[in-house]
Amino acid sequence: MGKDPLQAYYWLFQGAFSPSAISETFVRATPLLLISIGLAVVFRAKVWNIGAEGQFYIGGMMTAIMGIMFKDLPAPLAFPVIVLIAGLGGAIWALIPAILKASYGINEVITTLMFNYVAIYLVSYLLHGPFRDPISMFPETETINPALWAPIAVQGTRIHVGVLLAFVIVVPLAYFFLKRSAFGLKLDILGSSPRVAEYANINTTHLIIQAMLISGFLAGLAGGFEVLGIQHKMRLELSPTTSPYGYTGIAVALLGYLNPLLIALTSFFLGGIINGSMTMHRMAQIPVGMAGIIQALIIIFILTGYFVEDKLSKKVMERLKL
Amino acid sequence: MITAEVILGLLYSSITLLTPLLLAGLAELLVERSGILNLSLEGTMLMGAFVAFMVAFYTGDLYYATLLASIAGAVLCLLFAILTITLALDQMVTGLALNLLTIGITSYLYRASFGWYVSPIPPHIQTTLQPIEIPVLSQILVIGKILFSHLPHTYAAFVLVFLTWWLLFKTEKGLKIRAIGEDPQTADYLGINVNLTRYALLILEGCIAGIAGSLLSIGYYNMFLDNMTQGRGYIAIALIILSRWNPLLLLGGAFLFSFIDALQLRIQAFNIPFLPYQFALMLPYLFTIVLLFVAGRKVKGPASLAKPFKKLR
Numbered sequence: 001m002g003k004d005p006l007q008a009y010y011w012l013f014q015g016a017f018s019p020s021a022i023s024e025t026f027v028r029a030t031p032l033l034l035i036s037i038g039l040a041v042v043f044r045a046k047v048w049n050i051g052a053e054g055q056f057y058i059g060g061m062m063t064a065i066m067g068i069m070f071k072d073l074p075a076p077l078a079f080p081v082i083v084l085i086a087g088l089g090g091a092i093w094a095l096i097p098a099i100l101k102a103s104y105g106i107n108e109v110i111t112t113l114m115f116n117y118v119a120i121y122l123v124s125y126l127l128h129g130p131f132r133d134p135i136s137m138f139p140e141t142e143t144i145n146p147a148l149w150a151p152i153a154v155q156g157t158r159i160h161v162g163v164l165l166a167f168v169i170v171v172p173l174a175y176f177f178l179k180r181s182a183f184g185l186k187l188d189i190l191g192s193s194p195r196v197a198e199y200a201n202i203n204t205t206h207l208i209i210q211a212m213l214i215s216g217f218l219a220g221l222a223g224g225f226e227v228l229g230i231q232h233k234m235r236l237e238l239s240p241t242t243s244p245y246g247y248t249g250i251a252v253a254l255l256g257y258l259n260p261l262l263i264a265l266t267s268f269f270l271g272g273i274i275n276g277s278m279t280m281h282r283m284a285q286i287p288v289g290m291a292g293i294i295q296a297l298i299i300i301f302i303l304t305g306y307f308v309e310d311k312l313s314k315k316v317m318e319r320l321k322l
Numbered sequence: 323m324i325t326a327e328v329i330l331g332l333l334y335s336s337i338t339l340l341t342p343l344l345l346a347g348l349a350e351l352l353v354e355r356s357g358i359l360n361l362s363l364e365g366t367m368l369m370g371a372f373v374a375f376m377v378a379f380y381t382g383d384l385y386y387a388t389l390l391a392s393i394a395g396a397v398l399c400l401l402f403a404i405l406t407i408t409l410a411l412d413q414m415v416t417g418l419a420l421n422l423l424t425i426g427i428t429s430y431l432y433r434a435s436f437g438w439y440v441s442p443i444p445p446h447i448q449t450t451l452q453p454i455e456i457p458v459l460s461q462i463l464v465i466g467k468i469l470f471s472h473l474p475h476t477y478a479a480f481v482l483v484f485l486t487w488w489l490l491f492k493t494e495k496g497l498k499i500r501a502i503g504e505d506p507q508t509a510d511y512l513g514i515n516v517n518l519t520r521y522a523l524l525i526l527e528g529c530i531a532g533i534a535g536s537l538l539s540i541g542y543y544n545m546f547l548d549n550m551t552q553g554r555g556y557i558a559i560a561l562i563i564l565s566r567w568n569p570l571l572l573l574g575g576a577f578l579f580s581f582i583d584a585l586q587l588r589i590q591a592f593n594i595p596f597l598p599y600q601f602a603l604m605l606p607y608l609f610t611i612v613l614l615f616v617a618g619r620k621v622k623g624p625a626s627l628a629k630p631f632k633k634l635r
Contacts (some may be wrong), residue, residue: 048414100611104619109361109414110560111614113553114607125600241548242429250418 008284015279016272023157027230029271030163031056031222035249036267037174038218040258042211044178046191049212051097051112052219053246054119055090057238059223061123062089064234065131067144067227078148079161083224090220091213093119098212102205116246127236140235150229162225167264174260187211219246243274332584333468337476338542340580342367344479345534347558347572348486349527355490355567356520357503357626361417362402363531364555365424366395370535372428375546376435378447388536395532396525398424403524407517410630429548444545451541475537486569499523503624506631516631553607560610563618582609
């Protein structure tokens with residue numbers, strides 16, 4: 001494609017991790033972080049929720065609807081209430097595939113993916129129809145009342161309260177839940193051997209549904225943060241088209257070995273790649289899709305050294321002192 | 323509004339839409355019978371659609387386009403085979419990762435070739451695959467037009483249904499494939515080469531799924547769109563579950579699904595005021611979920627499906 005590759009990587013890096021770009025990288029990393037921590041919860045139990053994209057969109061849409069219908073919510077209350085509802089929206093979107101998987105053994109990869117398409121078309125309908133801003137040229141809602149926006153946490157940047165919450169509260173909380181609680185241990189046992197889980201008297205039906213609800217909640221929450229913190233309205237392109245957050249989150253979770261602390265790093269890294277590839281596109285005219293390839297290649301490299309099965313079951317055995 | 327012509331048109335396009343699903347589904351069915359769950363079927367079809375379009379665009383030759391789509395599909399499935407069979411990686415994770423990879427590669431290369439702003443008219447090819455009317459048979463009243471005026475791929479898919487069924491249930495090879503899928507360890511003791519069989523089936527799947535994907539870009543459309551398979555690979559896998567890994571039932575399932583898909587396209591075209599087109603677009607996906615709920619509960623597949631196999635000796 002005849003472009004100087006070194007120059008291109010220079011812009012990729014500049015756009016990702018230079019001091020002026022780093023705050024935007026945090027902004028990009030936040031939805032990835034929340035989504036992939038949610039995915040880590042289900043992936044640990046070897047339940048393959050690939051529906052985060054749909055759950056993210058439903059969360060975003062719920063947020064915009066709330067923001068438009070309840071314009072006058074008192075400011076300090078508005079943010080927590082709205083993002084909670086966004087999270088619940090995501091969780092409800094994950095509920096049907098969860099029940100189908102847990103109670104009827106229906107393959108969750110297929111159902112969650114199908115629900116992604118249903119979610120996107122539903123949002124598309126709402127944005128073209130009942131919730132379309134009549135003044136805008138694009139299918140999007142009107143801008144939410146600024147009083148309801150997520151407060152900015154670092155002046156002069158777009159880093160809002162949600163970014164802080166994700167990195168400072170959600171990450172350690174998730175780490176504790178997955179690594180130090182009985183719930184996390186149950187997930188690991190189910191993931192390494194459903195048969196052992198049954199011997200250990202674990203109610204796998206409930207466990208799968210709980211894990212899926214948490215995963216959907218976090219994806220919905222990510223949608224809420226994105227709308228209240230960054231976009232301030234619901235748009236069809238809530239996710240970057242060439243590297244949608246919901247699908248990129250799968251990569252982030254796997255790259256981070258399903259460990260919340262590592263996921264904080266990998267989501268920051270991939271957020272940087274998405275951010276930097278836009279700079280690279282602007283400055284060196286290299287297509288944004290490049291970010292997709294870089295991500296995918298990293299996954300393949302990691303995969304070749306990634307023996308989920310062995311690693312997880314060994315750890316479980318250690319913790320059970322077998 | 324609902325005339326005989328509409329119904330005939332509906333049946334005709336059902337069979338058209340059925341072809342890629344059936345081709346990909348049959349190939350995946352064989353692979354699953356041997357105990358491998360290849361989610362990268364989706365990516366393989368997308369790769370086929372992309373490669374076919376690029377070759378057709380630059381050479382204008384649909385034959386080479388089909389051939390190279392098939393080879394590209396085979397390469398992708400070979401990669402899947404190396405990762406999951408030789409390196410014994412998790413099949414779900416590998417399949418998902420390869421799908422992300424193909425979406426990335428195809429949309430990147432598409433933009434690298436045609437630039438970022440391709441609208442209003444995206445690059446397209448001049449000629450697409452043309453249906454072949456089977457002499458005599460296509461003259462039969464009503465059925466002739468519906469059944470015997472299709473792309474060669476469609477005829478091949480119908481023949482493959484019976485070939486796959488015969489291979490699986492009536493030949494020694496088929497017995498070996500099923501034995502591997504049920505219990506690879508025992509099959510190995512009996513001297514069946516488990517890994518070689520799985521490799522061969524996966525490469526075959528790549529060839530066929532690549533061609534199935536090429537139908538989208540050089541058969542039904544004359545252009546390539548990002549992620550244009552739109553989940554068809556996953557739907558094919560859902561249909562295999564519904565058919566209980568039986569090629570004959572797969573034909574029925576694929577027809578039922580394609581009928582809903584064709585119906586959905588008609589609903590969009592009719593522009594019914596109280597039914598926005600987005601709801602029509604949702605139909606095939608909702609239908610898949612409902613079908614799985616009604617007929618896919620607690621269905622038992624091949625016993626070793628998606629489990630890595632390690633030789634004990």
